[in-house]
Amino acid sequence: MRLSRGAKVVLGVITALVLLFIYTPLMLVVVNSFNADRTFGWPPKGFTLEWWGKAFDSPGVRDAVVSSLWVALVATAISLVLGTLLAMSLQRYAFFGRDVISLLVILPIALPGVVTGIALNNMFTTILGVPLSLWTVVIAHATFCMVTVFNNVIARLRRMSAGLEEASADLGAGVFTTFGLVTFPQLRSALLAGGLLAFALSFDEIIVTTFTIGAGETTLPIWILQNLFRPNQAPVVNVVAVVLIVVSIVPIWLAQRLAGDSVGVSGARVKAAKA
Amino acid sequence: MLTAPAGWLVLVYIAALAALLITAFWTVDTFTGQVSTVWTTENIVTVLTDPVYQRITLRTLWIAIAVTVIDMILALPIAFFIAKVAGARWEKLLVVAVLMPLWASYLVKAYAWRNVLAEGGLLEWLGAPIGLSSPGYGETAVILTLSYIWLPYMILPIYAGFDRVPDSLLEASGDLGAKPLTTMRLVMLPLLVPSIIAGTIFTFSLSLGDYITAQIVGGTTQMLGTVVYANVGAANNLPFAAAVSLVPIAIIMFYLFVVRRTGALNNL
Numbered sequence: 001m002r003l004s005r006g007a008k009v010v011l012g013v014i015t016a017l018v019l020l021f022i023y024t025p026l027m028l029v030v031v032n033s034f035n036a037d038r039t040f041g042w043p044p045k046g047f048t049l050e051w052w053g054k055a056f057d058s059p060g061v062r063d064a065v066v067s068s069l070w071v072a073l074v075a076t077a078i079s080l081v082l083g084t085l086l087a088m089s090l091q092r093y094a095f096f097g098r099d100v101i102s103l104l105v106i107l108p109i110a111l112p113g114v115v116t117g118i119a120l121n122n123m124f125t126t127i128l129g130v131p132l133s134l135w136t137v138v139i140a141h142a143t144f145c146m147v148t149v150f151n152n153v154i155a156r157l158r159r160m161s162a163g164l165e166e167a168s169a170d171l172g173a174g175v176f177t178t179f180g181l182v183t184f185p186q187l188r189s190a191l192l193a194g195g196l197l198a199f200a201l202s203f204d205e206i207i208v209t210t211f212t213i214g215a216g217e218t219t220l221p222i223w224i225l226q227n228l229f230r231p232n233q234a235p236v237v238n239v240v241a242v243v244l245i246v247v248s249i250v251p252i253w254l255a256q257r258l259a260g261d262s263v264g265v266s267g268a269r270v271k272a273a274k275a
Numbered sequence: 276m277l278t279a280p281a282g283w284l285v286l287v288y289i290a291a292l293a294a295l296l297i298t299a300f301w302t303v304d305t306f307t308g309q310v311s312t313v314w315t316t317e318n319i320v321t322v323l324t325d326p327v328y329q330r331i332t333l334r335t336l337w338i339a340i341a342v343t344v345i346d347m348i349l350a351l352p353i354a355f356f357i358a359k360v361a362g363a364r365w366e367k368l369l370v371v372a373v374l375m376p377l378w379a380s381y382l383v384k385a386y387a388w389r390n391v392l393a394e395g396g397l398l399e400w401l402g403a404p405i406g407l408s409s410p411g412y413g414e415t416a417v418i419l420t421l422s423y424i425w426l427p428y429m430i431l432p433i434y435a436g437f438d439r440v441p442d443s444l445l446e447a448s449g450d451l452g453a454k455p456l457t458t459m460r461l462v463m464l465p466l467l468v469p470s471i472i473a474g475t476i477f478t479f480s481l482s483l484g485d486y487i488t489a490q491i492v493g494g495t496t497q498m499l500g501t502v503v504y505a506n507v508g509a510a511n512n513l514p515f516a517a518a519v520s521l522v523p524i525a526i527i528m529f530y531l532f533v534v535r536r537t538g539a540l541n542n543l
Contacts (some may be wrong), residue, residue: 011360012356012360015352015356015369018349018352019369025388025390025423026376028387029387029390086281089280101281101284104284104285104289105284111524114503114523115523118503118520119291119292119295121507121513122517123290123294123295140287143287146280146284204381204383206380206382207381228386228491244379244380244382244383248378248379249375249379252375252378253375
């Protein structure tokens, strides 16, 4: 198939336009965080750093940042442990019910977030009678963050040879020594990448969070949702939105550099599924 | 070793899903506002037969289909360009360019569109010279915003699909005298079907479950997700919310069942 020059140019222009369409709204939020006009009409009327200052001084925003960081860190830690264990047992050992478990792992990413959200809400409030808090958010986040860690670790395990671990065992090392000296060093970058993805997923998660967070608690996305419809908070909402964009994209960029191109794509699948 | 993670998944997730199904058959005591475990099919019957919920279901379906079609039309040329026209260096750059915004928060993207669509906002300013105005907050805004948010999820699988079609196949078709459009229709399209369907699974099921975008740019537009959310929060009727949430689950399951033979599920 030989495309004419004209056809290639047309396709190139369409591609450029679609990319413009993808980036413009995000850029608009960034520009508006410096826009001196409170109503954020277009074109902007002047440049100001006032909103950034206000956001840094706002105790509500600061509390929300702390909560978001805490939830993301704890959920990432739990999902690193559980995701790694799951990947190692599924990859290294054949056992009864292995296929069922493989399917189980996919489930949290196969159903839309609103379903996960209400299912967990119902579980906590109606069935177990546990009051919603930041801990219930952590449990919910860890459930889907586990899947990204699992994906990264199992991809690495498939490329590693089990021979090294067997050699280590033959030379007399125990299970933990082998893991610490042989397996872990090979897994390190995959774990780091999986952890970064899990962190980014949790930090800006909104849908499952709205269903599992306790009254009076706010994470950064919840703060945005609460203040979105208040016109006098609009300038600060823009700043928080920019922070959220940066905090969610930088870890992905790092993870991508650490573990190769496929990371962003496999993580995106998880990201998509919980939305 | 397996007990901890598998136990977590079963206890937290599977038990929660099972409980959701059961709760849909319970009811709320109108006096105390507590969930009472009296078995009834009333919630399910209401969701299926009440014209209000039938309309909301149809509207949600229409929005999900519209979003899917728009994204398919936008994604095909750009995915083709990245995979088959752009040089190797550009190809890598463009994939990253598509991938990065996908990671920006869903909430922020919906919020960004609230700004774009606002009175006196960017869209009005752009449209003014050609006599177009912003559609304002409503169903059109929801379709536009959801198309925007899920577009990268359509581009990536289709790009991967194009990338897997060997160039030699296209050359052979060209050498045998087929014009580019014929090659596209007879050689490329049949090979691409699983990838396109994989993309539609994302855009369709994600739109079907949405409630945040509908809240932010939808004005008064009600979708299945907003009904679920309202019944968990303000209305405090979890059994009814559970019943409503079974509708998108059923539709998605049905769609997955229909497309499973195309091999699309392996492209997810």
